[in-house]
Amino acid sequence: MITYVSEQIYVFLTTLYGGIIIGFIYDLYRILRCIFKPKKIATIIEDLIFWIVIAIIAVHVLLFSNDGQLRFYVFLGFLIGAILYNRILSRFVIRGILILLNKLKSLLMKLLRIILFPIKIIKKFFVMLFCPLKKKFSPLYLRMKRLFLMVKIWYRDMVKYTKFMRNKK
Template identity: 65%
Template sequence: MVSYVSEQLYVFLATLYGGIFIGFIYDLYRIFRCIFKPKKIATIIEDLIFWIVISIAAITVLLFSNEGQVRFYTFLGFMIGSILYNRILSKFVIKSMILLLRMIRKIILKIVKIILYPLRVLRKLFLKPWRWLKKKITQHYFRCKRICLLPKIVYNEMKKYIKFIRKKK
């Protein structure tokens, strides 16, 4: 009898830990949704993946603790574990994860900044001569364009005068 009760206590504690783990997965899911803000179809897919992961976690806990037998106290253990996690650890875990993600983001941005530094130096080296050259080319381009348009302007003016002269006769 004592062995049977201790076995049930072990199963209950295992499902309690499983509920805490499910609560942790739920917090990860909440953080992910908060960061990426998915659209409707993506939300449906994410929800499906979330429930599949939670089902796998629950089934794994049940298989390892009591050979997959589903009892009332196993559901109770999952629920109490999730509620305990939500009330006690959830806020701390969310703040910690957000802090960790911000630190990772800062590190990645610094690495990118270090990698892109030589490109910025090269850009500064080439940008000043390029601007000077572009300015000179642009000035000469517009001058050449005006010169190239002169024959067309002269031709159009000649057409006007020829029409005017023909009307007089």
């Protein structure tokens, strides 16, 4: 099969682009692993999913560009694309994604504060309502607590002594 140089250049540039996409997905994977800090089994599952996604992308790029033919320049294109992405774009993409995630986090926190505001108001109302009652009944509560503690100690001692008496016979 005769392949022209222009077709080979097209395939090389397409695989270069595929390498850049693979590098981007690897950065996303690194960010997710840094955020969630998975355990050993979750890491194995995540690695498997990562490699399946990378394989799907590589196969798609190969089928799209040259009907799945494997040549040396195809592997070279993927490798050079991933290295170029890692050296040139990776820092900016990671910073951008982290800025985006921080903005999203602050937006969600503001939304959560807005949602929880009525609950805080209701809580303050009940605290103001029951605070005088708490002061009034606090001494009674402490006395009852001591009384129940004494009953508990008395019961525990009785169980201990009955066991002791049974073992003596």
